[in-house]
Amino acid sequence: MVVAETTRASGRARRGSPVRQVLTLFGDYWWRVEEPLPSGAIIAAMGDLGVKEPATRATLSRMVQTGLLDADRVGRRTTHALTARAKHIVEEEAQWLDTFGRREPQWDGLWSVLAFSIPESRRAVRHSARSRLKWLGFAPLYDGLWISPADTADEAMAQLRSLGVDDVTAMRATLETSFDGPQRAWDLAAVARQYAEFEADVKNGADAADPAVALCERSRLMLAWQAFRGLDAGLPAELLPAPWPRAVTRRLFAERYDELAPGAEARMREHVAAISPELAASVTERRLGQQSNFR
Numbered sequence: 001m002v003v004a005e006t007t008r009a010s011g012r013a014r015r016g017s018p019v020r021q022v023l024t025l026f027g028d029y030w031w032r033v034e035e036p037l038p039s040g041a042i043i044a045a046m047g048d049l050g051v052k053e054p055a056t057r058a059t060l061s062r063m064v065q066t067g068l069l070d071a072d073r074v075g076r077r078t079t080h081a082l083t084a085r086a087k088h089i090v091e092e093e094a095q096w097l098d099t100f101g102r103r104e105p106q107w108d109g110l111w112s113v114l115a116f117s118i119p120e121s122r123r124a125v126r127h128s129a130r131s132r133l134k135w136l137g138f139a140p141l142y143d144g145l146w147i148s149p150a151d152t153a154d155e156a157m158a159q160l161r162s163l164g165v166d167d168v169t170a171m172r173a174t175l176e177t178s179f180d181g182p183q184r185a186w187d188l189a190a191v192a193r194q195y196a197e198f199e200a201d202v203k204n205g206a207d208a209a210d211p212a213v214a215l216c217e218r219s220r221l222m223l224a225w226q227a228f229r230g231l232d233a234g235l236p237a238e239l240l241p242a243p244w245p246r247a248v249t250r251r252l253f254a255e256r257y258d259e260l261a262p263g264a265e266a267r268m269r270e271h272v273a274a275i276s277p278e279l280a281a282s283v284t285e286r287r288l289g290q291q292s293n294f295r
Contacts, residue, residue, distance in 0.1 A: 005186065016223035017070070018059040019047055025223050026082055027090040029268040034281045036072060036079035041271040042106055048212045048267065049219055097230060097288065101250025105150070107236035111182060112153035114138065114146045116168040125163050126143060130157045137233035139185035147175065147182055149235060152243035183239040191231050195245040198224060204255050211270070214263030221260075225253050251294045 009033040015025070025045050030037045039060065046056040060080055063069040072079050082090065114133070118126045130140075136156050140144040148156075153170040162169050177181045202221065208214040232246060265283055273280035 016220070018051055018055060020223060020226070021051065021219065022056075022059060022063060022066070022203060023086065023090060023093075024219055024226075025268075026086070027093060028219065028222065028286050029265065029283050031090060031094070031284050031286070033284065035279055035282060036070070037080035038069075038275040038279070039078040039080050040270060040275045041268070042080060044271040044274070045268060048215045050216070065217070085242075093226065097225075099233060100222055100229070101246045104247075105234050105236045107149050107152060107238060108151075109171050110139070110149075110151070112148045112151060112156065113159070113171050113175070114153065114156050115144060115170075116146075116165055117144055118165055118167075123198065125165065128163055129160055129165060132156075132163070134230050139233060141182060141185045147185055148233060149239065150233075151185070158243040178280060181239070183235060184232060186235065186264050188241060190247060194228070194231055195249050198228075199249055199252055205256065208260050208263060209274075211263040211267035214260045215267040218257060218264040221253060221257060225257075257266065258287050258289045261285065 005060050015295050022042065024036065027044060038045055042060065045054045047053065052242060060069060062073070064071045065078075067083055069080045070079070070083055077231050078163060116129070133146050133156060136148065136152050137149040137150050138156060141147045151172065157170040200201065201224065205221070208216050208217045237244065265285060269280040269283045
């Protein structure tokens, strides 16, 4: 039965990219730890998530090449640590986790508006620009005109300019439309359906009595919850249909995530101890149901 649950959970965990899985392991179990994480522990934990050793090694190598991880080797022991860039990514994610669904966004009635143009010949840049804007909570009202209720126009412009997009206009303004409001830029009905599916998934998750299953299930749910950053822009209540499921779903997820914590953390300590027993106590204890993510 444990083997079946592990297979079931790891199969679903593979929906996240290996890079996101590695960053999630660092964020959940090795955040703000000064010592680098033994590479063997990462490989073992990724094995719990259904990723085979060669694939994990290739992912770690790629993350070093792209500036997300620093690698070190002492004798036969290899370690990996987050770079400053990766720490920023994980810290930003932690801040989002601390607030999204917990604190209702306050809105001044103004919109951040971005107008920009990227030639069709620069398709890769267009894709990157759209991805970054969605990550910041923007959505296209029209092609080339993106909006967000959050006061992030300056940050969005900086992101576009870092991609080499020179034709950009940004402003903070009121918006009037001839249709049912600027919030139609988001498919809120589709987002509500995603919340319903996620809630059902949380309630019908794997039996996580086994620590390996707990680690896998916890990572899987975290990756699935992180996906809402690109789905739900965090619109204020004034712009949403009632009742909006964000807060209720967040509580449900946080309860399950914290419930899985003891077994998952024990499994990660086991992986670390197998290589560096003195570091096992450094495994982060992270809780979402409390004011602070870490303790």
